[in-house]
Amino acid sequence: MDLSFISAYTPMYIEAAGLTIRIALYGIAGAFGVGILCSLIKELNIPVLKQLAQIYIELSRNTPLLIQLFFLYFGLPKLGIVLSSETCAVTGLIFLGGSYMAEGFRAGIDGVPQIQRESAYSLGMTKKQTFWRIVVPQAVATSVPVFCANIIFLIKETSVFSAVALADLMYVTKDLIGLYYKTDEALFMLVVSYLVILLPISLLSSYMERRVRYAGFGNTGIVSGH
Amino acid sequence: MEGAILQTIQLTKSFDGMQPVLKEISFSINKGEVVVIVGPSGCGKSTFLRCLNRLEEIDAGEILLDGENISEAGKNIYEYREKVGMVFQSYELFPHKTVLENVTLAPVLVQKRNKRQAREEAEKLLKRIGLLEKKDMYPRQLSGGQKQRVAIVRALIMNPEILLLDEITAALDPEMVREVLQVVSELAREGMTMIIVTHEMDFAKAVADRVIFLDKGEIVEEGEPKEFFSYPKTERAKKFLNTFHYEALEI
Numbered sequence: 001m002d003l004s005f006i007s008a009y010t011p012m013y014i015e016a017a018g019l020t021i022r023i024a025l026y027g028i029a030g031a032f033g034v035g036i037l038c039s040l041i042k043e044l045n046i047p048v049l050k051q052l053a054q055i056y057i058e059l060s061r062n063t064p065l066l067i068q069l070f071f072l073y074f075g076l077p078k079l080g081i082v083l084s085s086e087t088c089a090v091t092g093l094i095f096l097g098g099s100y101m102a103e104g105f106r107a108g109i110d111g112v113p114q115i116q117r118e119s120a121y122s123l124g125m126t127k128k129q130t131f132w133r134i135v136v137p138q139a140v141a142t143s144v145p146v147f148c149a150n151i152i153f154l155i156k157e158t159s160v161f162s163a164v165a166l167a168d169l170m171y172v173t174k175d176l177i178g179l180y181y182k183t184d185e186a187l188f189m190l191v192v193s194y195l196v197i198l199l200p201i202s203l204l205s206s207y208m209e210r211r212v213r214y215a216g217f218g219n220t221g222i223v224s225g226h
Numbered sequence: 227m228e229g230a231i232l233q234t235i236q237l238t239k240s241f242d243g244m245q246p247v248l249k250e251i252s253f254s255i256n257k258g259e260v261v262v263i264v265g266p267s268g269c270g271k272s273t274f275l276r277c278l279n280r281l282e283e284i285d286a287g288e289i290l291l292d293g294e295n296i297s298e299a300g301k302n303i304y305e306y307r308e309k310v311g312m313v314f315q316s317y318e319l320f321p322h323k324t325v326l327e328n329v330t331l332a333p334v335l336v337q338k339r340n341k342r343q344a345r346e347e348a349e350k351l352l353k354r355i356g357l358l359e360k361k362d363m364y365p366r367q368l369s370g371g372q373k374q375r376v377a378i379v380r381a382l383i384m385n386p387e388i389l390l391l392d393e394i395t396a397a398l399d400p401e402m403v404r405e406v407l408q409v410v411s412e413l414a415r416e417g418m419t420m421i422i423v424t425h426e427m428d429f430a431k432a433v434a435d436r437v438i439f440l441d442k443g444e445i446v447e448e449g450e451p452k453e454f455f456s457y458p459k460t461e462r463a464k465k466f467l468n469t470f471h472y473e474a475l476e477i
Binding site: 115116118119120121122123124125126129133134137138141 | 276279281304305307308310311312314316318319320321322331332335336337380381384
């Protein structure tokens, strides 16, 4: 292993990692937005939009990100829409992640027992008040593990961005291998880069999952009776 | 009927076109009265309470609160529910809110009461049931009996005209049943109007002004508790009273 090569190109990896993180952040934030929007549309049972949301979810979940990116990068220009590599990458990630977030949040909403709503109704609360004050907070708490898994999944998916000529970690690695044949070093740095990004997130998410397990509000260990 | 606070006229309810669960129930309760509804599992008593709180839509008949038909279309269901409190078998406290937040949520949100005033009243009520020191805890940190007492307070703070209690001790360990029934007895003494569905026959005997025996969606027998429990008139009521211990096992 050529350590001087590794140290020489570390700044390049840091820069590429920065780009990967930036795009992942935009993509995840967008996916959150799209996901919550879709699950709200389905929850509120809005005609037409509800069917559209379902079509989007099926389309998004049943096609690979690479193909979605090809469509955005090579397909859309034929229709006169030219997007930059970065825009394509963010859009692709939102398109892919939105459906996963939607399904995760939806499961959380469905997981709140009907009688919890009835208990709020019996106090005179409206459907809207009940949804926002009673259902959503519980749904978010139970969805946290799914959200965390989705975030990690989406960050890993960024490794295909090089296909749309984005100078991300994978792109830099392929470049270095092509230029200098330093395959071992380049791949080693690639793996380390992803681990450096993902391990803290993974640890943080297990910590959060522990906190919200069983929607453990006020879980201080003092549990009496049932 | 004069003096009736809540009344039903030929209330009928069925699920998905099946045999009706409630058949033309005509019922009324006066202010300050405590009515206990007993009957075998599946007889429709819980459904009846749920209809009274309009958690279930009724198929036919009327529900009158203070003489006003509230089952008509267009009636404000939320305003009505404010006046008719309900406590559930499984407590149904909001797990993401503390005891105090559980109790003050609806008064502030629904009745637009002043936050501080609502909190003071909540604390007063919690103190009465001996749970003031638990006010900042979450429901999962409480025992079943404590949870159910909080649920009663949560309904009470809305100043309902009538309280519906749906098998509120059925999910509790025996030693916790007493602490919950104690609260209910006190409410009865203070003149709270209540409809209580229960399998606790001794409690029914002690607290009821009137007992209603419901079977297969019909009021089969109705009377004073002493009379009903000692000398039931109908065969079905006799049979039920003889076997209710087995009934209790089915919960």
